[in-house]
Amino acid sequence: MSKLxxxxxxxxxxxxxxxxxxxxIGLAAAQEFDRESxxxxxxxxxxxxxxxxxxxEVRALDDVSLTIPTQGFVxxxxxxxxxxxxxxNLLAGIDHATSGSVVVGDEELTTMNDRELAAWRAxxxxxxxxxxxxxxxxxxxxxxxxxxxxxxxxxxxxxTHVESALKAVDxxxxxxxxxxxxxxxxxxxxxxxxxxxxxxxxxxxDEPTGDLDAKSAEEILLLLTQLNxxxxxxxxxxxxxxxxxxxxxxxxxxxxxxxxxxxxGGMSATPLRPSE
Amino acid sequence: xxxxxxxxxxxxxxxxxxxxxxxxSIAVAxxxxxxxxxxxxxxxxxxxxxxxxxxIISRTKMGFAYPLPEAYKLKIATLPxxxxxxxxxxxxxxxxxxxxxxxxxxxxxxxxxxxxxWGLTGVDEFKKIKTACLMAQGTMRRFNLHVGQQIExxxxxxxxxxxxxxxxxxAKGPVPSFLIFRRDYFEEAAGNAGIVHEFWVRTDxxxxxxxxxxxxxxxxxxxxxxxxxxxEAAAVGSILGRxxxxxxxxxxxxxxxxxxxxxxxxxxxxxxxxERRSEIxxxxxxxxxxxxxxxxxVGESLxxxxxxxxxxxxxxxxxxxxxxxxxxxxxxxxxxxxxxxVLAETLGVAALIGLFSAYVPARAAAKRxxxxxxxxxx
Numbered sequence: 001m002s003k004l005x006x007x008x009x010x011x012x013x014x015x016x017x018x019x020x021x022x023x024x025i026g027l028a029a030a031q032e033f034d035r036e037s038x039x040x041x042x043x044x045x046x047x048x049x050x051x052x053x054x055x056x057e058v059r060a061l062d063d064v065s066l067t068i069p070t071q072g073f074v075x076x077x078x079x080x081x082x083x084x085x086x087x088x089n090l091l092a093g094i095d096h097a098t099s100g101s102v103v104v105g106d107e108e109l110t111t112m113n114d115r116e117l118a119a120w121r122a123x124x125x126x127x128x129x130x131x132x133x134x135x136x137x138x139x140x141x142x143x144x145x146x147x148x149x150x151x152x153x154x155x156x157x158x159x160t161h162v163e164s165a166l167k168a169v170d171x172x173x174x175x176x177x178x179x180x181x182x183x184x185x186x187x188x189x190x191x192x193x194x195x196x197x198x199x200x201x202x203x204x205x206d207e208p209t210g211d212l213d214a215k216s217a218e219e220i221l222l223l224l225t226q227l228n229x230x231x232x233x234x235x236x237x238x239x240x241x242x243x244x245x246x247x248x249x250x251x252x253x254x255x256x257x258x259x260x261x262x263x264x265g266g267m268s269a270t271p272l273r274p275s276e
Numbered sequence: 277x278x279x280x281x282x283x284x285x286x287x288x289x290x291x292x293x294x295x296x297x298x299x300x301s302i303a304v305a306x307x308x309x310x311x312x313x314x315x316x317x318x319x320x321x322x323x324x325x326x327x328x329x330x331x332i333i334s335r336t337k338m339g340f341a342y343p344l345p346e347a348y349k350l351k352i353a354t355l356p357x358x359x360x361x362x363x364x365x366x367x368x369x370x371x372x373x374x375x376x377x378x379x380x381x382x383x384x385x386x387x388x389x390x391x392x393x394w395g396l397t398g399v400d401e402f403k404k405i406k407t408a409c410l411m412a413q414g415t416m417r418r419f420n421l422h423v424g425q426q427i428e429x430x431x432x433x434x435x436x437x438x439x440x441x442x443x444x445x446x447a448k449g450p451v452p453s454f455l456i457f458r459r460d461y462f463e464e465a466a467g468n469a470g471i472v473h474e475f476w477v478r479t480d481x482x483x484x485x486x487x488x489x490x491x492x493x494x495x496x497x498x499x500x501x502x503x504x505x506x507x508e509a510a511a512v513g514s515i516l517g518r519x520x521x522x523x524x525x526x527x528x529x530x531x532x533x534x535x536x537x538x539x540x541x542x543x544x545x546x547x548x549x550x551e552r553r554s555e556i557x558x559x560x561x562x563x564x565x566x567x568x569x570x571x572x573x574v575g576e577s578l579x580x581x582x583x584x585x586x587x588x589x590x591x592x593x594x595x596x597x598x599x600x601x602x603x604x605x606x607x608x609x610x611x612x613x614x615x616x617x618v619l620a621e622t623l624g625v626a627a628l629i630g631l632f633s634a635y636v637p638a639r640a641a642a643k644r645x646x647x648x649x650x651x652x653x654x
Contacts, residue, residue, distance in 0.1 A: 089647050092561065094560075094561050094646040094647055095645075095646075095647045114565075114566060115565055115566070115567075118560065118563055118564065118565040118566070119563065119565070121561065121562065121563040122562065122563025122564075123563070125562075125563075127561050127562060129558070129650070133554065133555070133558040133650075135555050135558070135559075136290070137286045137287055137289070137290045138283075138286060142282075142283075142286070146283075146559070146562065147562045147563060149279050149280060149283070150563050150564065155279070194562070
């Protein structure tokens, strides 16, 4: 067994019931994999996003259309200022398109108000940031528990879910540690546990390896790959990191707010089936 | 909401020193507020307590402590609705030194029942012993005196001293530092009978008080010693009137203290929220609605302000309780305490400080664009 394979085995430990939420993941989800994989997770049609900076109008995205399949693991790459993070913000429902249509799952985001978007994010989106953005006053356990405070789960149920999520990212022994007591890689793994604890429809990662050393970055990429393949999470990742191309199914490229094409990822062209 | 309480406390404890200092500064300001607002509230309460009094105080029109003929007593007693009349002499002695003064008056032993609602003890001994006196409990505490003890008062108005035996106490009353001794002993010491400065008149109904007061004054109109009679409430009001400006000033200063601390609390809340802007944005990005973020931030501020308010109220209440402020310099306020209404009012003010100090910055943080806050534009 290679080091990487060993790591994956350690991380997953089999079918971990991460959330027990609405969709459930693991074996049941795996059985539906074929049907699910044909569905569309994200569909952008003619999306434009402009910002006003003083007297100037900045067109961050210009008539972008894009489709990401359910259970896909895609990277969005491009130079600085290309609009990739803007695209990610629109998918995450934390920004509004100036025009066009943004459909995530079965829901049109452009027609939702702020309150509806917040509720939608709580149910469907797991966000991972470049700088982890953990709350420094909370332990790893409490940080991961944070999104669950918005659910009706009991304290005992929340504990089960948090422990499962932290176990999935191999940090079961760091639950009571504060962010300052963790390494960058560990912090990012806690952030990923926080992102997956509600069993979101889509995991959105903004430069998840941007603040990590090479070893930690590779571990995070492997973890994301694992979440995609073992738990069939749809993952959309913005990155500058060329190593990422080896892990994702598809790389979408943007430049100056325009979609300029896609390439197949390095490891495989399509997501692996559970049997694999 | 209980599951968010831990989160609020964790956030409050992130900068313990600042939280503690904010709580303490609010506590100090609200202590001042509670004390200062207690003065007018206490005065109003005193007036309210005496509003239903059935007593009238008759003095000479010339003013306080001028003599009246003793014979007026019998004439007043014959007026309709008059139940009892007590003649009073104002002695005004000094206990040890000039600063050790308290109102000392002499009355007839058989009329001591005039003030039975003041919680008198030792009334029987007062009637038996010529040199007996009843002393306000606060004054006894102030000079560490006890029943059975003998004291000497030095005359300031009159050129003689009186040696008195404390036989009982006075628990309350509009001037609760009173000392009452017997008029027959006073006359004996003065070597001059028939001195009276005031008549206290009890009627059978508080509603007839103005009518009886007018009747007394009419009775002695155009006499060498015309009277000016007023209800006990009016008399107390007249005493309190001298302090009215101080009471207004106290209330104003209380308000100033609250406004000042409100601004300090607002600045602290704004600083605290500004420092956590990115965390707030992260919480919103994971699905916390703006309203909930606003509630959490205002909730934290309320915890701080109410903690400060509770400490301020507790210290004000405890301080008055322990020291009972028996200094006669406070005049009718010798038994000043923080009324329950003021405690509730102070806590209400604390809640308002918490609410308003955090609302504006919290609302701004809760509504601010997540993208702008996290600087996610690329």
